[in-house]
Amino acid sequence: MSSSAEILSQAFTLGYTYTRSTGPIVGKFLTALRDRKMVGIKASDGKVLMPPVEFDPVSAEALSEFVDVADSGVVKTWTWVSEPRKAHPSDKPFAWALIQLDGADTPMLHWVDAGDAEQMSTGMRVKVRWAAQTQGFISDINGFVPEATELSEDYQANNAEEPVTGIDSPSYLTYNFTAGEATARYLAQLKKGKLVGQRCPSCENVYIPPRGSCAACGVATTDEVELTNKATVESFTIVYIPIPNNPIKPPYVIANLVLDGANLSFLHLLSECKNEDVRIGMRVEAVWRPEEEWGYAMENIQYFKPIDEPDVAVEEIGKLKKGGR
Ligand SMILES: [Zn+2]
The missing domain is CATH 2.40.50.840 (OB fold (Dihydrolipoamide Acetyltransferase, E2P))
Incomplete structure (x- = not known):
């Protein structure tokens, strides 16, 4: 794998418009x-x-x-x-x-x-x-x-x-986000359809998305590890309240997912199942968008869907060491 990548940078807007009662x-x-x-x-x-x-x-x-x-x-x-x-x-x-x-x-x-x-x-x-x-x-x-x-x-x-009786009060902050080397490398692989995390040379934990260092050991994580599309639900929430400008209609499930071989969870959507069937320990798999839509973003994965594998015991989630399951 390449050891360096173009450093990515993009404008981000953080904000919302709320209705203020007068x-x-x-x-x-x-x-x-x-x-x-x-x-x-x-x-x-x-x-x-x-x-x-x-x-x-x-x-x-x-x-x-x-x-x-x-x-x-x-x-x-x-x-x-x-x-x-x-x-x-x-x-x-x-x-x-x-x-x-x-x-x-x-x-x-x-x-x-x-x-x-x-x-x-x-x-x-x-x-x-x-x-x-x-x-x-x-x-x-x-x-x-x-x-x-x-x-x-x-x-x-x-x-x-x-x-x-009310006015729209926009509250927006636009700033430039520079990914830094670890995230840029991760995003460059994501654009190719690969989920690549980084392993701590000390505790051997694997982080995805990688932040460039191990939060526990304080050392750089330069060793890259390609992970599978399979993950386990670590926790989840069912969203009932619509979010402005979000095209997804509630109720829907957002879950903390731990990829096989990884020790850190990330948030993503869960779909192709009943919301009430979602549970901690459930096995899921990434559903990628068509390749021509891939960019430098986690949205390349449209959502995760359940797969027919036995649940993982709560105490085992995110504890799998290198080599995976
Ligand atoms: Zn470590």
């Missing part, structure tokens, strides 16, 4: 935005808080008295963003600003489209630029602009009647 106060604020209106809330001392909050920041009293405020106001402070990032509201340079709307006593954070920083100043007057299509979200305010700016009011109709 509650009645923020819901009312967002519903008003959808109607291109601004509402604040009256605090215990009579001041108008914008955006509205559920509880008085001083007395902690629950607040409920909404107050209409203007859609123009004064920049209280600001900072210039000369190189916008992907998640920013504008792809051109812009200002983050605290803007106190007329009729409100507190400033709200939003962005100002002023063209360049020279046009920004503390105390300047700005007004809302509404999005052409509103949906009950903070981005219904498509930024603020200097008050003298002419705006088109070419708005699309919004026939929504139900108040806003």
Whole structure:
């Protein structure tokens, strides 16, 4: 087997979109935005808080008295963003600003489209630029602009009647994953349809996927071992809750599987059997996808299916030494 492999690297995105309940106060604020209106809330001392909050920041009293405020106001402070990032509201340079709307006593954070920083100043007057299509979200305010700016009011109709009670909150992290040598070698073999683990020269345990070293002995695992497609169920769980963007419909079985000759389990799908028949110690075998679909991924194996072999006793799972069964 080759002792070195191209080091693989790929962008990964970790994240999900969750639905956040707005509650009645923020819901009312967002519903008003959808109607291109601004509402604040009256605090215990009579001041108008914008955006509205559920509880008085001083007395902690629950607040409920909404107050209409203007859609123009004064920049209280600001900072210039000369190189916008992907998640920013504008792809051109812009200002983050605290803007106190007329009729409100507190400033709200939003962005100002002023063209360049020279046009920004503390105390300047700005007004809302509404999005052409509103949906009950903070981005219904498509930024603020200097008050003298002419705006088109070419708005699309919004026939929504139900108040806003929830919003989608995306939470994503995209990063670059570099496999490192052990994983790159493992993935390169996987692309050829082979399951290749690594053996610890000290304790002789075989690890798949290999991490490049033995966690127990702390030594490098350079010795490669090709394993079979057969495995034993070490533990499993039946998934009943749908996972967003996952094409597999629940209920389905995810199992920790130990390949014959290996001493470390990995997670994979179990199929071609009734969920209720799955048990610890059950013998299974990999079902590979068609060769033309193979890539550098464990998804080359579509799932594992049961095979007609006697169960392995719990205390024996993952304890098989080299040579296998
Ligand atoms: Zn070891």
